[in-house]
Amino acid sequence: MSASPILATRGLVKRFGGVVAVDGVDLDIMAGEIRCLIGPNGAGKSTLFKCLTHQHQPTSGQVLFDGRNLQGFATHRIARLGIAIKNQIPTVYAGLSVRENIYLAALRRALAKRELEKVVELTLDEIGFDERLAKQQAATLSHAHRQWCELGMLLASHPRLALLDEPTAGMTRDEMLKTVSIIKRLNARATVIVVEHDLEFIARLAQKVTVLHRGRVLVEDSMERIEANETVRDIYLGRKKETVTAHA
Numbered sequence: 001m002s003a004s005p006i007l008a009t010r011g012l013v014k015r016f017g018g019v020v021a022v023d024g025v026d027l028d029i030m031a032g033e034i035r036c037l038i039g040p041n042g043a044g045k046s047t048l049f050k051c052l053t054h055q056h057q058p059t060s061g062q063v064l065f066d067g068r069n070l071q072g073f074a075t076h077r078i079a080r081l082g083i084a085i086k087n088q089i090p091t092v093y094a095g096l097s098v099r100e101n102i103y104l105a106a107l108r109r110a111l112a113k114r115e116l117e118k119v120v121e122l123t124l125d126e127i128g129f130d131e132r133l134a135k136q137q138a139a140t141l142s143h144a145h146r147q148w149c150e151l152g153m154l155l156a157s158h159p160r161l162a163l164l165d166e167p168t169a170g171m172t173r174d175e176m177l178k179t180v181s182i183i184k185r186l187n188a189r190a191t192v193i194v195v196e197h198d199l200e201f202i203a204r205l206a207q208k209v210t211v212l213h214r215g216r217v218l219v220e221d222s223m224e225r226i227e228a229n230e231t232v233r234d235i236y237l238g239r240k241k242e243t244v245t246a247h248a
């Protein structure tokens with residue numbers, strides 16, 4: 001029995017003038033999967049994400065969600081289908097508390113008030129926020145707490161597919177490990193695609209990794225096999241390992 005992918009792209013292209021940022025990408029993401037997307041700076045990872053949600057209109061090619069072609073769909077209509085994106089810069093309501101942010105995110109599920117309140121409290125628990133943090137204004141949160149607040153908003157909104165762009169950027173190792181556990185919770189109810197540079201994070205999370213290079217899929221495999229792949233090492237991992245070592 002062959003299952004069909006929840007998300008597929010076929011020949012996806014995005015040009016910015018003379019720059020071909022995404023150059024004929026075919027992806028098949030199965031329901032329930034966590035897929036990591038890696039590649040050197042400028043490989044096209046963020047642009048690909050933005051094409052999936054129509055923050056950028058693809059130049060050509062198709063995005064299929066549950067087999068349905070999303071061509072012509074506005075961003076808000078894609079969000080309503082259950083595709084959520086967390087961009088590199090967190091988007092929280094700065095003037096509201098964490099609890100209020102999560103409450104607003106949960107509203108999209110059209111639950112009765114008591115259910116909604118339960119979801120909010122459960123989510124605060126899932127991201128490990130106590131009452132003090134729940135009441136804190138989002139603008140005053142630390143970098144990591146702001147990222148977790150936004151992950152909480154994703155958890156509460158219950159997407160079918162979550163796209164996470166560098167969720168651990170700027171985090172310490174302990175913060176990265178906590179983020180892994182939050183994303184595993186998210187993956188218990190949603191398919192997840194995550195762009196990341198942190199190799200330990202990827203190894204702890206993903207079953208399958210897609211390497212993008214110059215807008216194209218270079219290889220798709222397990223992290224173990226990708227780490228052993230000479231071409232990938234040359235264009236990406238070797239350079240990154242040096243960077244990681246240099247910062248250790």
Ligand SMILES: Nc1ncnc2c1ncn2[C@@H]1O[C@H](COP(=O)(O)OP(=O)(O)OP(=O)(O)O)[C@@H](O)[C@H]1O
Pocket residue numbers: 016019020021039040041042043044045046047048
């Ligand atoms: N809005 C834009 N206008 C023009 N060029 C763009 C735009 N967005 C991205 N690009 C170009 O497209 C290419 C891919 O960029 P993108 O940000 O998608 O790469 P990335 O893999 O996400 O990189 P990073 O790891 O640094 O975030 C780059 O050459 C970039 O300069």
